[in-house]
Amino acid sequence: MVDKQIDPSKLLRCPVCEAVNIDREGDVYCHRCQSRIFRNPKLGTSRAWAFLLTALILYIPANLYPILVSERFMAREGNTIIGGIILLWEEGSYPIAMIILVASVLVPILKFIVLLYLLISAHFKKHRYTQVDQHKLHYMTEVIGPWSMVDVFVVAILTGLVHLGSIRVIAGPGATAFVLMVLFTMFAALSIDTRLFKERGSHGRG
Amino acid sequence: MILENSVKERPESEMLDRLIICPKCHTIHEKVAIPKGKSALCDTCKKVLYHYDERVLDHGLALGITGLLLFFVSNLFPLVKVEMLGHEQHVTILSMVFSLFENGFYVVGVTVAFMVFIFPLMILVDYITLSWLMRLKKGKQLTKELLILLSKLLPWNMVEIYLVSILVALVKLIGFMQIHFGLSFWSLVLFVILDTYLSKRIHMGELWELRHRIYTYG
Numbered sequence: 001m002v003d004k005q006i007d008p009s010k011l012l013r014c015p016v017c018e019a020v021n022i023d024r025e026g027d028v029y030c031h032r033c034q035s036r037i038f039r040n041p042k043l044g045t046s047r048a049w050a051f052l053l054t055a056l057i058l059y060i061p062a063n064l065y066p067i068l069v070s071e072r073f074m075a076r077e078g079n080t081i082i083g084g085i086i087l088l089w090e091e092g093s094y095p096i097a098m099i100i101l102v103a104s105v106l107v108p109i110l111k112f113i114v115l116l117y118l119l120i121s122a123h124f125k126k127h128r129y130t131q132v133d134q135h136k137l138h139y140m141t142e143v144i145g146p147w148s149m150v151d152v153f154v155v156a157i158l159t160g161l162v163h164l165g166s167i168r169v170i171a172g173p174g175a176t177a178f179v180l181m182v183l184f185t186m187f188a189a190l191s192i193d194t195r196l197f198k199e200r201g202s203h204g205r206g
Numbered sequence: 207m208i209l210e211n212s213v214k215e216r217p218e219s220e221m222l223d224r225l226i227i228c229p230k231c232h233t234i235h236e237k238v239a240i241p242k243g244k245s246a247l248c249d250t251c252k253k254v255l256y257h258y259d260e261r262v263l264d265h266g267l268a269l270g271i272t273g274l275l276l277f278f279v280s281n282l283f284p285l286v287k288v289e290m291l292g293h294e295q296h297v298t299i300l301s302m303v304f305s306l307f308e309n310g311f312y313v314v315g316v317t318v319a320f321m322v323f324i325f326p327l328m329i330l331v332d333y334i335t336l337s338w339l340m341r342l343k344k345g346k347q348l349t350k351e352l353l354i355l356l357s358k359l360l361p362w363n364m365v366e367i368y369l370v371s372i373l374v375a376l377v378k379l380i381g382f383m384q385i386h387f388g389l390s391f392w393s394l395v396l397f398v399i400l401d402t403y404l405s406k407r408i409h410m411g412e413l414w415e416l417r418h419r420i421y422t423y424g
Binding site for chain 1: 218219222223225226227229230231232233234250251286288290291293294295296297301302303304305306309311313314315317318321322350353354357358361364367368370371372374375377378379383409410411414418
């Protein structure tokens with residue numbers, strides 16, 4: 001039960017120290033850690049849009065350019081993300097192909113869709129899902145987001161490990177684009193202001 | 207009536223501190239007392255809201271120092287060694303970063319270095335210093351800065367993802383070369399287990415409350 005003096009719909013969670021704060025118009029400073037919790041929520045939204053669009057643009061070179069270049073006896077061969085997955089699948093490494101498919105292809109795409117959905121539905125103030133579901137979706141993107149780094153780490157390890165005589169594996173230009181894409185989607189998820197889901201007011205499904 | 211008056215006289219922040227918002231679904235709960243060693247769960251999404259651990263600072267300090275030792279071992283020795291046609295090559299976390307630099311992949315190198323080396327190290331040092339200071343009941347302002355820093359660092363720690371990546375990379379190499387796990391690999395496995403446990407254990411809200419109790423009531 002919440003105190004009568006406090007309006008539950010005006011309560012906010014400080015993203016830094018998790019303290020409960022009362023939402024007032026304009027800037028809110030957390031009463032516990034004094035961090036500025038929310039500036040104008042619109043600012044957070046436009047920042048999230050900027051990060052998300054940058055990430056979407058970077059996703060194109062990340063998939064078109066090779067993420068891994070292997071050199072065998074003077075022959076260079078580049079592998080894109082999708083190419084690498086197909087190669088692994090053909091070689092019969094199904095579990096690894098699945099891990100890379102989920103981490104490098106499905107997770108980023110899912111994250112794009114969820115973030116786009118959250119931002120667009122906030123813009124039109126329409127909601128097919130309840131606030132709780134929106135919060136859960138947002139939480140999920142923050143949890144699964146970092147897992148798209150798997151492929152980059154794999155490339156980094158192979159670059160460090162495989163230079164044996166005439167055989168060498170190095171990162172490709174796609175890796176740089178992919179890293180930046182992951183960073184920008186993480187920035188986008190972190191800059192989404194959870195007050196956006198609150199502004200709709202109603203608690204019901206509608 | 208009496209109860210309502212006493213509630214009104216309290217400062218607003220104290221009233222707010224009796225509430226907690228679920229990190230996952232943002233449902234508002236009033237905190238309740240729970241028995242030792244138990245956790246309070248959100249009734250909407252079953253996410254853990256807080257634990258009752260009397261000796262959270264002792265545990266934190268012990269785990270933090272163990273983590274730091276494992277972290278050093280993980281970085282001092284080779285993670286993996288590969289052999290092929292008489293050639294031998296091993297990799298450590300830092301040599302991996304340097305070979306990315308050598309090949310001109312500065313963005314990838316810097317990002318990887320931060321996520322698997324600098325941030326995890328900062329989190330451990332931050333956590334150890336924090337537990338230490340709070341046990342000594344010193345450094346009120348510093349603990350605040352450390353707590354704020356800690357909450358900003360936590361989402362960027364990716365050691366557990368790195369461990370999975372090592373395994374994925376090795377599976378790609380099976381069949382081409384012989385693979386030997388180094389001492390650091392096993393140390394990294396232990397480190398990841400400990401780190402995962404620690405980050406499940408660190409509830410920022412609890413640490414803030416503890417800090418409030420320590421520096422207000424002594």
